[in-house]
Amino acid sequence: xxxxxxxxxxxxxxxxxxxxxxxxxxxxxxxxxxxxxxxxxxxxxxxxxxxxxxxxxxxxxxxxxxxxxxxxxxxxxxxxxxxxxxxxxxxxxxxxxxxxxxxxxxxxxxxxxxxxxxxxxxxxxxxxxxxxxxxxxxxxxxxxxxx
Amino acid sequence: xxxxxxxxxxxxxxxxxxxxxxxxxxxxxxxxxxxxxxxxxxxxxxxxxxxxxxxxxxxxxxxxxxxxxxxxxxxxxxxxxxxxxxxxxxxxxxxxxxxxxxxxxxxxxxxxxxxxxxxxxxxxxxxxxxxxxxxxxxxxxxxxxxxxxxxxxxxxxxxxxxxxxxxxxxxxxxxxxxxxxxxxxxxxxxx
Amino acid sequence: xxxxxxxxxxxxxxxxxxxxxxxxxxxxxxxxxxxxxxxxxxxxxxxxxxxxxxxxxxxxxxxxxxxxxxxxxxxxxxxxxxxxxxxxxxxxxxxxxxxxxxxxxxxxxxxxxxxxxxxxxxxxxxxxxxxxxxxxxxxxxxxxxxxxxxxxxxxxxxxxxxxxxxxxxxxxxxxxxxxxxxxxxxxxxxxxxxxxxxxxxxxxxxxxxxxxxxxxxxxxxxxxxxxxxxxxxxxxxxxxxxxxxxxxxxxxxxxxxxxxxxxxxxxxxxxxxxxxxxxxxxxxxxxxxxxxxxxxxxxxxxxxxxxxxxxxxxxxxxxxxxxxxxxxxxxxxxxxxxxxxxxxxxxxxxxxxxxxxxxxxxxxxxxxxxxxxxxxxxxxxxxxxxxxxxxxxxxxxxxxxxxxxxxxxxxxxxxxxxxxxxxxxxxxxxxxxxxxxxxxxxxxxxxxxxxxxxxxxxxxxxxxxxxxxxxxxxxxxxxxxxxxxxxxxxxxxxxxxxxxxxxxxxxxxxxxxxxxxxxxxxxxxxxxxxxxxxxxxxxxxxxxxxxxxxxxxxxxxxxxxxxxxxxxxxxxx
Numbered sequence: 010x011x012x013x014x015x016x017x018x019x020x021x022x023x024x025x026x027x028x029x030x031x032x033x034x035x036x037x038x039x040x041x042x043x044x045x046x047x048x049x050x051x052x053x054x055x056x057x058x059x060x061x062x063x064x065x066x067x068x069x070x071x072x073x074x075x076x077x078x079x080x081x082x083x084x085x086x087x088x089x090x091x092x093x094x095x096x097x098x099x100x101x102x103x104x105x106x107x108x109x110x111x112x113x114x115x116x117x118x119x120x121x122x123x124x125x126x127x128x129x130x131x132x133x134x135x136x137x138x139x140x141x142x143x144x145x146x147x148x149x150x151x152x153x154x155x156x
Numbered sequence: 157x158x159x160x161x162x163x164x165x166x167x168x169x170x171x172x173x174x175x176x177x178x179x180x181x182x183x184x185x186x187x188x189x190x191x192x193x194x195x196x197x198x199x200x201x202x203x204x205x206x207x208x209x210x211x212x213x214x215x216x217x218x219x220x221x222x223x224x225x226x227x228x229x230x231x232x233x234x235x236x237x238x239x240x241x242x243x244x245x246x247x248x249x250x251x252x253x254x255x256x257x258x259x260x261x262x263x264x265x266x267x268x269x270x271x272x273x274x275x276x277x278x279x280x281x282x283x284x285x286x287x288x289x290x291x292x293x294x295x296x297x298x299x300x301x302x303x304x305x306x307x308x309x310x311x312x313x314x315x316x317x318x319x320x321x322x323x324x325x326x327x328x329x330x331x332x333x334x335x336x337x338x339x340x341x342x343x344x345x346x347x
Numbered sequence: 348x349x350x351x352x353x354x355x356x357x358x359x360x361x362x363x364x365x366x367x368x369x370x371x372x373x374x375x376x377x378x379x380x381x382x383x384x385x386x387x388x389x390x391x392x393x394x395x396x397x398x399x400x401x402x403x404x405x406x407x408x409x410x411x412x413x414x415x416x417x418x419x420x421x422x423x424x425x426x427x428x429x430x431x432x433x434x435x436x437x438x439x440x441x442x443x444x445x446x447x448x449x450x451x452x453x454x455x456x457x458x459x460x461x462x463x464x465x466x467x468x469x470x471x472x473x474x475x476x477x478x479x480x481x482x483x484x485x486x487x488x489x490x491x492x493x494x495x496x497x498x499x500x501x502x503x504x505x506x507x508x509x510x511x512x513x514x515x516x517x518x519x520x521x522x523x524x525x526x527x528x529x530x531x532x533x534x535x536x537x538x539x540x541x542x543x544x545x546x547x548x549x550x551x552x553x554x555x556x557x558x559x560x561x562x563x564x565x566x567x568x569x570x571x572x573x574x575x576x577x578x579x580x581x582x583x584x585x586x587x588x589x590x591x592x593x594x595x596x597x598x599x600x601x602x603x604x605x606x607x608x609x610x611x612x613x614x615x616x617x618x619x620x621x622x623x624x625x626x627x628x629x630x631x632x633x634x635x636x637x638x639x640x641x642x643x644x645x646x647x648x649x650x651x652x653x654x655x656x657x658x659x660x661x662x663x664x665x666x667x668x669x670x671x672x673x674x675x676x677x678x679x680x681x682x683x684x685x686x687x688x689x690x691x692x693x694x695x696x697x698x699x700x701x702x703x704x705x706x707x708x709x710x711x712x713x714x715x716x717x718x719x720x721x722x723x724x725x726x727x728x729x730x731x732x733x734x735x736x737x738x739x740x741x742x743x744x745x746x747x748x749x750x751x752x753x754x755x756x757x758x759x760x761x762x763x764x765x766x767x768x769x770x771x772x773x774x775x776x777x778x779x780x781x782x783x784x785x786x787x788x789x790x791x792x793x794x795x796x797x798x799x800x801x802x803x804x805x806x807x808x809x810x811x812x813x814x815x816x817x818x819x820x821x822x823x824x825x826x827x828x829x830x831x832x833x834x835x836x837x838x839x840x841x842x843x844x845x846x847x848x849x850x851x852x853x854x855x856x857x858x859x860x861x862x863x864x865x866x867x868x869x870x871x872x873x874x875x876x877x878x879x880x881x882x883x884x885x886x887x888x889x890x891x892x893x894x895x896x897x898x899x900x901x902x903x904x905x906x907x908x909x910x911x912x913x914x915x916x917x918x919x920x
Contacts (some may be wrong), residue, residue, distance in 0.1 A: 023240040030237065034230040041226065045219055048345050060341035068334045075233045075330045080173050082549075085179045092183040095189030095575055095662060100198065102666065103611040105675040108198040112675045120202065123603035127205040127282070161466035161888070162895065163459060163549035173468045180540045180574060187578025191615075195582070195597075197610055203603065222869045279595055287593040290586060318668045 032075045040067050173258060173322045174195055182331050185298075189201065189335050192294060193342065200342075206284040210343070212277055213288065217268040218344040221261050228257025229333040232306075232326040235335045239313065239322035247322050248314035251306050258303040265296055295339055298332045357587070380470035381887045385477050386456035390770075392484055393448035397763075399438040399488075401846055409430040412832075412839035415820040422504050426818045427516060430499030432815070435491065437502035438524070441620070442531050443484055445762035447625040450573075451480070451535070453769050454542045454566040460877035461560045463551025463918070465888045466883065469541050476541065477533035478482040486527035489518050498524035501816070503613055506598035506606045510590040522591050529584045532577050537725065539570030551876065551918075554898035557648065558917065560875050561902075564651055565630030569623045570657045574664065576619035583612030609670055614665035621757065622661040626654060628765025629725075632718040635901045636700055638873045639715035640707030641913055644903040646699045653692035653699075660689040660700035670741045679738040684737035693729055697722055717768035720795045721760045728756030731806070746816070749809030752802040760799055767852070775870045779882040780863030786855040789820060793848035800841035804834035874916045875902050 040063050047059025073079045078086065109118040110124075164173060200206055213321045235250035269289070279289040302325070312318045354733060379385055402420075409416065410424040417423050424432065453748075455473065459466055468475045491497040498520040500509035512518035546559065547568045550721070586597040587609065598603035598609045634763045637644045644650065663685040670679050700722055709715070730755040774782045805813075808831055814822065821827040869878040875898050880889045890896065896918035904915035 021337075023237075023242075025241065027234050028235050030230060030233045034226065037226050038223070041219075041222055044341065044345070045215075048215070056345060060345040064337050064341050067337045068286070071229060071330050071334050071337065074334075076327050081179075082169060084169065085171075088179060088183045089186070092186035095187060096194055097254045098662065099190065099579060099611070099615055100194045101613075102202075102681075103194070103608065104198050105678055106607045106611070107195070107605050107659060108671075108792060110202060113677060115673060115675070117605075119600035120603065120605065124203060124205050127208070127603075131195075131205065131208045135198055144495075159613075161464065161468070161470060162892075163464035163545065164468050166464070166468075166549045168550045168554075169547050173544055173546070176541050177469065177544045180543055181536075184536050184540070184574040184578060185577055188581050189578075191579030191582035191612060192586075194579075195586075196610070198608070200603070231913050279589065279593055283596065286586075286589070286597060287613070290589060290597075294585065319670060 030074070033070055037067055037070055040070075162202070172320060172324075175327070177325060178324045180322050181328070185335075186330060189291075189294070192287075192291050193338065196291060196342065199283055199287065202281065204285045206282070209282055209284040212275070213344050214268050214271065215344050217264055218340055219263050222340050224257050224261050224264070224331045225336050228254045228261070229330050231257065232329045235313075236326045239319040242319070244316045244319055246311045247319065249312040251310035251313065251322065251325075254301045254320070254326075255306050255310070258299050260308075261299055262296060265292070291339060292343065293330070295335055298335070302329050302332055360483070379465070379473060380474050381681070382455045382459050382467050382473060383777075383889075385473050386452045386454075387451040388477050389447045389480070392481060393444050393452060393766075394445040396439050396447075396484060398696035399446060400436050401849070403432045403439075405437040405842060405846060407436070407445060408839040408842050410818070411820070412836040412887045414821050419721055422766075426837070427499060429818045430501075430816075431491075431497040431539060434499050434501050434524075435487075435497050435505075438528070439487065439503060440758070440762060441624070442528060444489065445624040445758065446531070446535060447480060447760065447768075448766050449624050449631075450566060451538055452571055453474070453562070453627055453773075454570070455559075456773065457877065458542055458563050458604035459549070460776070460880060460889055461563050461902075462546060462549060462554060463876045463890075463898065464545065464549040465539050465890060465895070468545045472537055473624060476534045476538035479537070480529055481529035483527045483534060486523055487532060490523035490527065493519040493523060495520055503610075503617065505613075506587060506589070506590065506604075506609050507600070510598050512591070522588060525584055525591070526589050529581060529588075532581055532584075534662075535573060537573050538576065542570045543567050545576075550898075551895070554917075557651075558898050558901050561633035561644070561647070561654070562627065562649055564899045565626040565633075565654050567853075568654055569626040572619045572626075572661060573623045574659050576616045576623075579612045583609055586612075600651070607669070607672060607674065610669050611666070615662075615670045618665040618668065619658075619661045620715055620815045622657055624761050625757070626658070628721065628761040628768075630654075631765055631769040631772070632700065632721050632789060635768055635876070636703050637720040637905055638772075638871050639710045639712055640704050640903045641710075641716075642703055642707035644699075645702035645705075645906055647901060647903065650696055650699050654694045656692040657689065657696075660692065664689055664736075665735050667738070667741070671745045671760065672737045683736060683738045685702075687733065690733060697726060697875055704881055713782070713784060713791055714768050715774035716788070716791045717771060720791070721764045723767060724756055724760040724764060724795070724798070728753060729833060730759065731756060738877065744809065745860035746814055747809040748805045748813040748815060752805035752809060753814055755802050755805075759768055759802075763798075764795070767791075770856075773877075774859065776877055777864070778860045779857055779866055781866050781870065782859040782863060784857050786851055790848055790851045793851070794845055797841045797845035797848065800802050801845065804838045808834050808838075826837075844883065871914075872912065872914050874904050874914050876917055879916065879918055 044060055044063040047063070048055060048056050052060075056130060078089070110120045167173065169176065207338045231253040235247040235254065238244075238246040238250060277285050279286050306325045306329065309318070309321045313322055353828065375381070375384060379388070387537045402789040406418050406421040406424055407429055409418040409421075410429055415423065455467070458464075495512075498504070498509070498515065498517050500515050500517075500521060504521070504525070508514045509521055512521070515521050541868055546563055550559065586595070588594040590597050590599065590604075596676050598604045598606045598607060633644060633650060664682060666674055666678055666682040667686045670682075731749070735744055735750060735753055770777075771782055771787060774780070811826070811831055813826055813831070817823070817826075866882050868880070868882055871878070871884075878895075878897070879896055899920050900915065901916055904917075907914050907915040
């Protein structure tokens with residue numbers, strides 16, 4: 010795909026790249042279809058990997074070819090990478106406290122209690138508006154999520 | 157005021173000033189959305205029971221909206237292409253298409269939310285729904301702001317002015333699209 | 348955007364010709380797009396807010412020194428009012444004094460002048476940032492007068508206290524305060540983008556990265572720190588606002604929320620914020636010290652890189668504010684190490700400033716005195732921070748007056764001393780006149796000595812166990828002793844003396860604007876570009892098209908050999 014069109018801002022005259030952009034869009038569309046069908050598989054991990062892996066690929070295509078980061082100055086690359094790296098840092102440093110509900114000599118009692126309440130409510134059939142609620146745990150497929 | 161600073165016409169980095177500013181804006185937006193999404197992901201992994209609520213999201217509406225935003229992004233990049241070739245009228249027309257894409261996105265979103273609220277899933281129902289409405293709401297606000305900005309830019313482009321702004325507004329719009337690319341699996345698929 | 352300005356867009360440079368055309372009053376003072384007037388707007392707003400916040404400090408310090416007394420000009424301070432006074436004092440000093448004056452006012456004034464540009468690259472965006480900032484200032488003032496009173500949950504506004512009206516007792520005040528903070532962030536985001544882009548793109552011909560004055564660098568690094576750290580807090584503020592107004596439970600443990608998450612979201616911004624205001628202040632000192640020591644800044648690149656290192660490290664230390672909040676103890680170890688590490692670049696910077704002084708011909712004029720006292724006071728703040736950064740010691744010292752004294756020894760040099768240094772140094776350029784030197788000296792010594800007398804006693808009350816958020820220490824047998832009360836009274840009396848000395852500054856400031864001795868273009872014989880424009884420029888634009896400067900050398904060429912003058916301006920070939 011990358012060899013298809015060579016666009017350059019510095020170039021004096023601008024060529025028409027619309028065909029190339031439409032091809033990128035078609036690729037995005039196909040990827041999107043794959044990610045939706047990925048959710049139809051009965052395996053939880055396939056759903057997750059397909060869903061987020063394809064999101065990454067789609068974001069890469071949009072950022073590279075639509076936002077033209079591939080021909081952008083390095084300072085933009087550094088700034089974007091720094092922003093993303095900070096969010097990774099934030100997640101890494103905060104998740105021991107928020108994601109975990111227990112750690113070295115501490116337990117998050119409130120979060121445990123909330124989980125038990127929700128589990129109990131679910132077992133008691135909460136969300137009655139939802140016809141044919143799947144009686145499955147979080148490892149179930151989400152195919153019936155669409156109304 | 158007839159004053160137009162020379163500063164605006166300088167480019168010591170070799171990049172147009174507007175594009176440089178847009179990139180800095182996007183960096184600051186990355187950390188705004190990053191803050192919401194990181195918080196959501198932490199809670200989501202820590203609370204497996206949120207999956208019960210996530211099942212009630214509307215995958216069809218989310219999917220259609222994904223296609224709508226991807227297509228509007230295509231129109232925005234085509235407008236940029238037209239603007240680079242100096243065709244302001246074509247660029248403006250394509251940008252109107254992008255704005256319509258944003259409008260369709262918001263209309264679908266409001267029907268989707270209306271339906272969910274009617275079924276009793278409001279922002280206070282649970283942690284999941286609070287994040288669902290907050291994250292998508294912040295994103296929707298960005299869609300709205302982008303549409304308004306693009307309206308002004310398209311008006312100028314139609315009259316042959318400030319064609320470079322098509323690219324700047326387009327970069328912002330693609331960023332909004334990228335955010336949705338991640339929001340879609342986070343809110344709809346991962347149940 | 349069909350703004351009238353753009354009707355002239357195609358004239359381009361031709362439009363630049365009518366440079367000093369007469370502007371109407373509203374164009375010049377109320378809705379200016381000229382960076383110099385926007386800078387003055389920020390400075391004036393910040394100073395007015397500083398008066399309010401200083402008055403709050405006076406009211407609650409009086410309550411602590413003389414519990415239950417009717418404070419002159421205020422009345423009896425009730426416990427709820429006390430909380431609100433402390434909260435508003437803290438948040439206003441950080442968000443509505445330090446930020447607008449140090450970053451926005453000096454950034455607006457100095458960046459275009461020092462890089463040889465005639466304005467910011469987005470003048471109207473600049474005007475919008477000020478207007479948003481003014482809106483946020485009005486909002487926070489409105490918050491004091493709504494039913495229930497001003498928000499009193501501390502400037503950190505930890506939930507669940509801040510999230511529920513039943514706890515905070517300020518149903519409207521807390522949301523208005525939060526909204527004001529959020530609007531203020533938006534204003535500084537726009538402003539910061541403007542600063543960074545201006546410094547990156549609009550530099551004068553010939554000005555390379557290493558010819559940019561340190562203060563411009565540091566304001567830009569600070570703006571980038573702000574942009575990159577404030578996002579999670581903006582997200583958190585929206586979530587907290589929803590908790591307050593819509594009844595969500597993001598931070599409410601009763602319904603599955605997590606209050607620790609707010610603390611992380613807050614301090615992920617809150618700690619870099621310290622460096623956001625520190626860097627411009629320390630940059631101002633880097634401009635002043637070479638001028639009045641008549642010596643080249645020692646180690647330009649070393650100072651620049653330590654500034655960048657400080658900025659990067661500042662993102663890795665935030666959880667040291669939460670050592671006793673119940674975070675994972677293993678993370679506390681990591682954050683202790685990073686916190687101690689960040690003192691290295693700051694210490695290096697101080698050494699480099701002292702090395703600049705070595706062998707110089709030092710003139711103790713008022714700006715120089717402020718700059719030197721900045722280094723002295725900030726050093727005390729930094730050294731006491733080591734105790735608090737170590738998680739073991741922090742368990743004892745956390746939330747005591749030791750912490751209060753520590754961060755006032757960092758923030759006071761930054762926000763007050765740094766501002767006075769900058770204002771007195773650039774006053775001739777801001778208003779075209781000198782400030783009175785003798786009054787300035789008296790004000791300096793009165794302020795700095797009384798400042799130290801306020802906070803040195805508080806280190807001792809803190810070590811004795813004074814908790815920060817207590818309304819009346821006489822209710823505690825161990826803390827209500829005459830020895831400790833005497834220290835509290837000493838601190839309060841010193842505060843009152845310090846506030847009285849500020850009257851001298853206000854008088855000197857206003858009087859000098861109108862009646863000061865007229866200043867020449869370059870009164871301090873400085874090398875940087877802002878001293879090549881006429882002082883108190885009449886209109887929009889800093890140089891005429893013919894005199895727009897080009898840059899030939901670095902910014903600190905003092906005592907240059909082989910020249911008649913002892914300085915070599917950047918724009919002289």
